[in-house]
Amino acid sequence: MRCPFCGHGDTQVSETRESDEGDVVRRRRRCQSCDKRFTTYERAEIALPMVVKKDGTRADFDMGKLRASMTLALRKRPVSIEQIDAALERIQEKLLSSGAREIPSTKLGEHVMRELKRIDKVAYVRFASVYRSFEDVDEFRQLIRDI
Numbered sequence: 721m722r723c724p725f726c727g728h729g730d731t732q733v734s735e736t737r738e739s740d741e742g743d744v745v746r747r748r749r750r751c752q753s754c755d756k757r758f759t760t761y762e763r764a765e766i767a768l769p770m771v772v773k774k775d776g777t778r779a780d781f782d783m784g785k786l787r788a789s790m791t792l793a794l795r796k797r798p799v800s801i802e803q804i805d806a807a808l809e810r811i812q813e814k815l816l817s818s819g820a821r822e823i824p825s826t827k828l829g830e831h832v833m834r835e836l837k838r839i840d841k842v843a844y845v846r847f848a849s850v851y852r853s854f855e856d857v858d859e860f861r862q863l864i865r866d867i
């Protein structure tokens with residue numbers, strides 16, 4: 721595997737880990753030349769599900785978009801990139817292991833909320849308040865109570 725930082729052809733695997741479901745192998749690699757570290761993921765080639773939006777249209781699953789919405793909710797919060805990566809990885813693993821060909825965008829939002837709830841309560845409330853666009857104050861109160 722070529723180093724993504726300096727292009728050196730020789731990188732060493734320092735750690736190999738399988739996901740809980742055993743369908744993703746994650747390898748930590750270190751470049752022999754510039755000493756930078758990066759992670760590669762190995763999985764059977766099956767596509768992530770299509771996202772079905774509220775208006776019924778379908779879109780390709782977009783990990784970048786998912787990352788962007790999580791990052792926005794986590795703005796100025798004490799959460800590292802590694803934590804965000806790990807959360808995205810968990811969501812991806814769930815989607816892959818479900819084997820579903822399609823996922824409603826609302827369901828995807830729930831996956832994100834579950835992860836945010838776990839890593840940062842403030843980001844969770846931020847995301848949920850936008851995502852659920854609270855119908856009434858009671859619903860918001862209920863959410864605050866839940867966390």
Ligand SMILES: [Zn+2]
Binds near residue numbers: 723725726727754756
């Ligand atoms: Zn390198």
